[in-house]
Amino acid sequence: MTTSLEPTVPVAAVLGVGDELLLGATVDTNGSWLAAGLSDLGFRICRRVQVGDSEAVIAGALEELLREADVVVVTGGLGPTPDDRTRDAVARFLGRPLEPHAQVLADLEARYRARGMEGVPPMARSMALVPAGARVLPNPRGAAPGLALDTPRGGLVVLLPGIPSEMRELFLEEVRPFLLARFEGRLRPLLQRVLHTTGIPESLLAESVQRAFPQGMGGVSVAFLPDLQGVRVRLVVRPDEEGKGEEELDRVADTLAGVLAGHLYTSPSGDLAEALGTALKARGATLAVAESCTGGLVCRRLTDWPGSSEYFLGGVVAYSNQAKRSLLGVGADLLEEKGAVSREVAEEMARGVAWRFGASVGIGITGIAGPGGGTDEKPVGTVWIAGWWQGEVRARRERFGGGRHEVRERAAQSALHLVYRWMEESGGKGRG
Amino acid sequence: MTTSLEPTVPVAAVLGVGDELLLGATVDTNGSWLAAGLSDLGFRICRRVQVGDSEAVIAGALEELLREADVVVVTGGLGPTPDDRTRDAVARFLGRPLEPHAQVLADLEARYRARGMEGVPPMARSMALVPAGARVLPNPRGAAPGLALDTPRGGLVVLLPGIPSEMRELFLEEVRPFLLARFEGRLRPLLQRVLHTTGIPESLLAESVQRAFPQGMGGVSVAFLPDLQGVRVRLVVRPDEEGKGEEELDRVADTLAGVLAGHLYTSPSGDLAEALGTALKARGATLAVAESCTGGLVCRRLTDWPGSSEYFLGGVVAYSNQAKRSLLGVGADLLEEKGAVSREVAEEMARGVAWRFGASVGIGITGIAGPGGGTDEKPVGTVWIAGWWQGEVRARRERFGGGRHEVRERAAQSALHLVYRWMEESGGKGRG
Numbered sequence: 001m002t003t004s005l006e007p008t009v010p011v012a013a014v015l016g017v018g019d020e021l022l023l024g025a026t027v028d029t030n031g032s033w034l035a036a037g038l039s040d041l042g043f044r045i046c047r048r049v050q051v052g053d054s055e056a057v058i059a060g061a062l063e064e065l066l067r068e069a070d071v072v073v074v075t076g077g078l079g080p081t082p083d084d085r086t087r088d089a090v091a092r093f094l095g096r097p098l099e100p101h102a103q104v105l106a107d108l109e110a111r112y113r114a115r116g117m118e119g120v121p122p123m124a125r126s127m128a129l130v131p132a133g134a135r136v137l138p139n140p141r142g143a144a145p146g147l148a149l150d151t152p153r154g155g156l157v158v159l160l161p162g163i164p165s166e167m168r169e170l171f172l173e174e175v176r177p178f179l180l181a182r183f184e185g186r187l188r189p190l191l192q193r194v195l196h197t198t199g200i201p202e203s204l205l206a207e208s209v210q211r212a213f214p215q216g217m218g219g220v221s222v223a224f225l226p227d228l229q230g231v232r233v234r235l236v237v238r239p240d241e242e243g244k245g246e247e248e249l250d251r252v253a254d255t256l257a258g259v260l261a262g263h264l265y266t267s268p269s270g271d272l273a274e275a276l277g278t279a280l281k282a283r284g285a286t287l288a289v290a291e292s293c294t295g296g297l298v299c300r301r302l303t304d305w306p307g308s309s310e311y312f313l314g315g316v317v318a319y320s321n322q323a324k325r326s327l328l329g330v331g332a333d334l335l336e337e338k339g340a341v342s343r344e345v346a347e348e349m350a351r352g353v354a355w356r357f358g359a360s361v362g363i364g365i366t367g368i369a370g371p372g373g374g375t376d377e378k379p380v381g382t383v384w385i386a387g388w389w390q391g392e393v394r395a396r397r398e399r400f401g402g403g404r405h406e407v408r409e410r411a412a413q414s415a416l417h418l419v420y421r422w423m424e425e426s427g428g429k430g431r432g
Numbered sequence: 433m434t435t436s437l438e439p440t441v442p443v444a445a446v447l448g449v450g451d452e453l454l455l456g457a458t459v460d461t462n463g464s465w466l467a468a469g470l471s472d473l474g475f476r477i478c479r480r481v482q483v484g485d486s487e488a489v490i491a492g493a494l495e496e497l498l499r500e501a502d503v504v505v506v507t508g509g510l511g512p513t514p515d516d517r518t519r520d521a522v523a524r525f526l527g528r529p530l531e532p533h534a535q536v537l538a539d540l541e542a543r544y545r546a547r548g549m550e551g552v553p554p555m556a557r558s559m560a561l562v563p564a565g566a567r568v569l570p571n572p573r574g575a576a577p578g579l580a581l582d583t584p585r586g587g588l589v590v591l592l593p594g595i596p597s598e599m600r601e602l603f604l605e606e607v608r609p610f611l612l613a614r615f616e617g618r619l620r621p622l623l624q625r626v627l628h629t630t631g632i633p634e635s636l637l638a639e640s641v642q643r644a645f646p647q648g649m650g651g652v653s654v655a656f657l658p659d660l661q662g663v664r665v666r667l668v669v670r671p672d673e674e675g676k677g678e679e680e681l682d683r684v685a686d687t688l689a690g691v692l693a694g695h696l697y698t699s700p701s702g703d704l705a706e707a708l709g710t711a712l713k714a715r716g717a718t719l720a721v722a723e724s725c726t727g728g729l730v731c732r733r734l735t736d737w738p739g740s741s742e743y744f745l746g747g748v749v750a751y752s753n754q755a756k757r758s759l760l761g762v763g764a765d766l767l768e769e770k771g772a773v774s775r776e777v778a779e780e781m782a783r784g785v786a787w788r789f790g791a792s793v794g795i796g797i798t799g800i801a802g803p804g805g806g807t808d809e810k811p812v813g814t815v816w817i818a819g820w821w822q823g824e825v826r827a828r829r830e831r832f833g834g835g836r837h838e839v840r841e842r843a844a845q846s847a848l849h850l851v852y853r854w855m856e857e858s859g860g861k862g863r864g
Contacts, residue, residue, distance in 0.1 A: 020657050022477050024468030025666070029459055031482075036456030045454055047493070050463075050480040053655075061479065064496070080635040081656045115831060124635040141834050163658070165838060225457060234457075289749075295735025296728035299749040303727025306803050306836055314755040317721075317731040317747040319740075323789055327746070327759070357755055371738050404738055 010183045012043035013069035015061055016050040017077035017086050018162060023052075030075045030167055034160075037171060038073065041179060042187030053077060058089035066155040071179065073171075076162030078144040080124040086159055087147075091131040094151060101130040104145055111143055137174040142166040146174060156182065191237050191245055193253040196270055197263040198230030198417050205231050205260070212259045213252070219245055220252045228402075228409040229272065233260075265420055272416045273301040279423040280311040280361065285389075287419075288357035289315035290328050290349035292340065293367040293383060297412045313357040318349070328352035328364075341366050341378050343395045346386035354388050362388040365415050367398075369407045383411040387419045394422060441670070442615045444475035445501035447493055448482040449509035449518050450594060455484075462507045462599055469603060470505065473611060474619030485509060490521035498587040503611065505603075508594030510576040512556040518591055519579075523563040526583060533562040536577055543575060569606040574598040578606060588614070623669050623678055625685040628702055629695040630662030630849050637663050637692070644691045645684070651677055652684045660841035661704065665692075697852055704848045705733040711855040712743040712793065717821075719851070720789035721747035722760050722781035724772065725799040725815060729844040745789040750781070760784035760796075773798050773810050775827045778818035786820050794820040797847050799830075801839045815843040819851045826854060 014034045020026040031048045039045055046068045051057045058077070065072045077086030091098045105128040108120045120128075127144045130136060137146030139161060147159040158175055160167045180187065197205060202224050209222060217235075225232040235252055239245035257264060267275035280287055289298050289312075299315040302308050316327050321340055324330040329352040330345055338344045349364025367383025374380035379399070386395040396418065400410045446466045452458040463480045471477055478500045483489045490509070497504045509518030523530045537560040540552045552560075559576045562568060569578030571593065579591040590607055592599045612619065629637060634656050641654060651672075657664040667684055671677030689696060699707035712719055721730050721744075731747040734740050748759050753772055756762040761784040762777055770776045781796025799815025806812035811831070818827040828850065832842045 019655055020666070022467060022480060023471045024464035024466070025657070027459060027461055027464045028480075032456035032459045034456070035454060039455045045484075047484075047489070048454060048460075048482040052477070052479075057479070079656075079658070081638045083655055111833070115833070121635045121639060123638055141838065165660075165835065169835075223452075223457065291728075291731075294732075295740075296723075296731025296747060296749070299723075299728025300726075300732050303749070303751065304837070304840075308727075309751050312751055314751045314759070315728060315749040316759075317728070317735070317749070319735065319744055319746045320789075323746040327748075327788065356759065357752075405736070408736075 008186065009042065009044045009188065010070040010186050011046050011068055012038040012071045012073065013046050013065040014038070014048045015058075015065060015072055015074045016048070016162075017053065017058055017074060018050075019052045019083070021050045021076065021162075030162060030164055033164070033168065034073050034075065034171065037176070038071075038179075040190060040192070041176065042183075042189035043071070043179075053083045053085050055085045055089040055092060058086060059093040062090070062093050062157065066151060066153070066157075069155065070183070071156045071158065073158045073160065073175070075160045075167055078127070078159060078161045080121075080127050080143070084126070087126070087129060087131070090147075090149060090157060090159060094131060094149060096132045098129040099132050100125075100128050101136060104128040104130060104136060107138070107145070108143060135178075137170055137178075139166055139170055141169055146170045148175075148178060188238065191239055191249050193235045193249055194270070195233040195235075195253065195256055195260060196230065196265050196267065196272070197233060197260055198265065198272060198413055200231065200260075200263045202226045202231050205233065205263075208259055209233070209256065212255055217252050218248050220249055222252075228406055229270075229413045230263075232270065262421070265417070271301070271304070272413060272420060274305055276416050276420045276423070277302065277305050277308055277311060279420055283423060283426075285361050285423075286311050286313050286357075286359040287361045287363070288313045288353045288359035289363045289365075289415075290353035291315060291317050291365050292319060292324070292349070293369040294365050294408050294412045294415070295319065295369075297408055298363065298365065298415055301412060301416070313359045316353055316356070324349065324366075328356065339378070341368055341382055341384055343384055343386070343397065346384035347388070347393050347395055350386040350388035350393065360390055361419060363415050363419060364388070365411055367407070367411055369404045369411075371404060381407050383407065383414070385411065385415045385418055387415075387422060389419075389422060394418060440618070441474065441476045441620060442502040442618050443478050443500055444470040444503045444505065445478050445497040446470070446480045447490075447497060447504055447506045448480070448594075449485065449490055449506060450482075451484045451515070453482045453508065453594075462594065462596055465596070465600065466505050466507065466603065469608070470503075470611075472621060473608065474615075474621040475503070485515045485517050487517045487521040487524060490518060491525040494522070494525050494589065498583060498585070498589075501587065502615070503588045503590065505590045505592065505607070507592045507599055510559070510591060510593045512553075512559055512575070516558075519558070519561060519563070522579075522581065522589060522591065526563060526581060528564045530561040531564055532557075532560050533568060536560040536562060536568055539570070539577070540575060567610075569602055569610075571598055571602055573601055578602045580607075580610065620670055623671055623681050625667045625681060626702070627665040627667070627685065627688055627692065628662065628697050628699065628704070628707075629665060629692055630697065630704060630845055632663070632692075632695045634658045634663050637665070637695075640691055641665070641688065644687055649684050650680050652681055654684075660838055661845045662695075664702065694853070697849070703733070703736070704845060704852060706737055708848050708852045708855075709734065709737050709740055709743055711852055715855060717793050717855075718743050718745050718789075718791040719793045719795065720745045720785045720791035721795045721797075721847075722785035723747060723749050723797050724751060724756070724781070725801040726797050726840050726844045726847070727751065727801075729840055730795065730797065730847055733844060733848070745791045748785055748788070756781065756798075760788065771810070773800055773814060773816055775816055775818070775829065778816035779820070779825050779827055782818040782820035782825065792822055793851060795847050795851060796820070797843055799839070799843055801836045801843075803836060813839050815839065815846070817843065817847045817850055819847075819854060821851075821854060826850060 237245035354362030370380035669677035786794025802812035
């Protein structure tokens with residue numbers, strides 16, 4: 001029995017608060033995201049729980065989770081309305097009074113003044129109430145701050161707002177460093193590499209991976225995580241005391257990168273639009289996009305990224321044939337002869353939009369997203385995608401499964417990938 | 433004390449089993465769906481829990497949930513692989529042996545034969561093991577059946593597979609009628625109304641609601657559910673024996689609809705883009721959209737809806753000033769004098785895009801989504817939104833909080849709302 005001297009892996013639990021969460025009106029994406037984040041940090045997750053907006057129930061769940069967990073991260077119930085009960089529940093659970101917090105109140109006042117309001121509305125003042133002794137985690141994106149509280153028996157309770165963007169920023173900026181410092185030396189984070197692939201089905205991907213490692217992957221475990229943008233391949237290892245896992249992980253990741261080359265893309269966020277932006281910028285290239293069935297989705301994804309105005313000039317959503325003609329210069333005879341969903345029209349759209357915006361690269365997308373509009377020859381899910389890059393054209397036809405949403409998401413991803421691969425194949429040298 | 437003779441509302445809990453669920457690689461959509469389904473049936477939901485693939489942990493969670501719940505519905509962990517532990521955990525928890533079930537085994541054999549396989553693979557035979565005394569719920573879509581088990585203390589445990597399509601069909605076809613029969617006379621389904629609002633902060637909304645009901649709302653409870661699109665106001669009542677709740681609910685909903693009129697919209701999905709589409713169609717109007725900071729988001733939201741080509745003609749994403757000039761006809765002098773983020777430019781964009789596409793309605797959006805680009809006079813979050821409707825123009829300035837994502841989402845919603853309100857105020861009569 002030497003384990004008693006070993007540092008034990010700290011345990012975390014995640015508690016979601018809100019009637020809408022409990023009753024299924026809102027899906028608990030916060031809980032999933034937090035569990036993944038805490039697990040990546042090196043915590044063992046014991047369980048996740050969702051309860052309704054009731055002080056007694058919240059306090060009961062906390063009590064129960066703290067029997068096993070060193071940290072309980074709670075989301076939701078910190079807003080200004082009477083059904084926001086988390087602050088009161090935690091104060092009651094800890095037997096501490098709620099007190100107005102000067103800095104939080106000052107932040108609230110500044111926030112409402114910036115929106116042109118005179119002072120903080122009475123109801124919103126509850127957001128400045130803080131259980132005595134709590135550490136305040138400032139929330140730059142929203143009104144309610146996060147809170148961290150030590151419990152008498154040594155556990156830690158962290159309260160975060162339920163709005164996902166606020167919760168995520170608070171976790172990354174405040175909670176993560178705080179937990180790393182608090183549990184220093186006890187956390188043994190999993191090491192992982194994620195390879196982002198697109199355009200290859202999960203089953204074929206898994207077979208390629210199996211063939212590449214006939215002897216298995218040693219201590220590295222692999223997971224295939226499919227979504228509408230492609231399949232993420234996650235490689236995970238828990239390093240031993242000497243940190244040996246890392247070499248093994250690198251070796252597996254390198255082998256896979258070779259095997260999957262034509263389907264891979266590299267972006268810190270996992271978003272192919274970010275990867276394409278980086279590739280365009282590196283070449284001093286500029287992009288314009290003409291969309292029909294994707295209806296603005298590609299433009300939106302590109303402009304999700306700050307700084308996209310450096311390489312993205314704009315786009316045209318040409319839903320009608322008339323718009324394809326008058327804004328993109330697609331010939332009426334071509335539309336008549338080949339149909340709006342055709343290689344030729346996609347190519348003309350790509351060329352036309354590049355010309356319109358004076359961009360060095362153009363993308364054209366035309367297809368049938370459904371549910372209506374399909375024919376035997378061109379069923380729902382048929383999409384033509386074209387890229388234009390200074391005089392050259394590439395195009396491909398896709399046949400996507402799924403409903404309208406799936407077809408649109410997959411078509412957007414495929415279009416971004418067409419141009420991204422082209423840039424990567426051309427090497428690093430810019431031709432603008 | 434007359435309550436002891438009243439039928440009490442039965443309590444249900446939902447337990448999700450699986451490491452991928454616990455660790456956040458998979459979002460627990462099953463749990464949300466089941467909680468909504470059980471709640472609609474008239475159960476009070478006490479809590480939802482997710483645990484990993486461990487017999488002891490599953491059994492512990494069951495024990496705990498059955499202290500409060502009359503029914504625990506469990507999903508996941510019924511498959512054929514060694515990490516599927518739910519069957520064993522429940523058998524252990526109930527102290528009953530696992531026995532091969534003749535009918536389940538026969539179904540499995542038929543299933544594998546139909547796929548051209550000789551008999552059931554050894555690993556898959558575990559799916560025919562059933563805790564003694566369990567009721568088998570046949571699963572036409574998959575291999576693992578559902579199971580229902582009575583516990584010694586009168587609770588009921590229902591096991592369902594984790595694959596969403598199988599789980600849903602089993603719940604609707606087998607579990608729902610079984611529960612309705614079992615709890616006959618005790619279930620009293622909730623009634624609810626949802627009012628969708630936008631453009632009013634949660635705290636002001638809650639204050640308006642409070643002012644409208646100085647005496648409270650009787651048996652109706654209200655929840656405010658904010659997201660980036662606005663705040664949903666959910667009214668819920670549990671009707672009494674005579675079904676009296678419904679009148680009360682209608683009365684409260686009608687009063688609120690009057691109080692909140694300027695901020696309401698009506699759409700079955702809760703999406704304002706759907707509501708605007710319906711309003712445009714009713715008037716025979718057509719729409720074109722010019723987007724700068726929202727970068728295609730408004731176009732994408734409009735084209736999310738099947739049939740949008742009936743009223744949506746297209747749009748221009750004019751990220752650069754040059755594009756605003758050449759595609760939308762915004763004057764160079766105007767851009768110079770007023771700046772790209774100004775009332776005048778938004779109005780010219782709305783007018784220009786309507787003209788370009790030959791639409792009866794135009795929307796123009798220009799603003800600073802951040803993180804860069806803000807000034808003292810026009811900080812990040814400043815957005816000008818304009819609508820053009822056959823010669824008339826309306827515009828408003830917004831100052832949104834939050835980061836790039838939040839500003840863009842809020843700006844898109846505000847733009848849709850500007851035109852939607854305009855249409856609603858004009859009455860039902862079309863002017864195209």
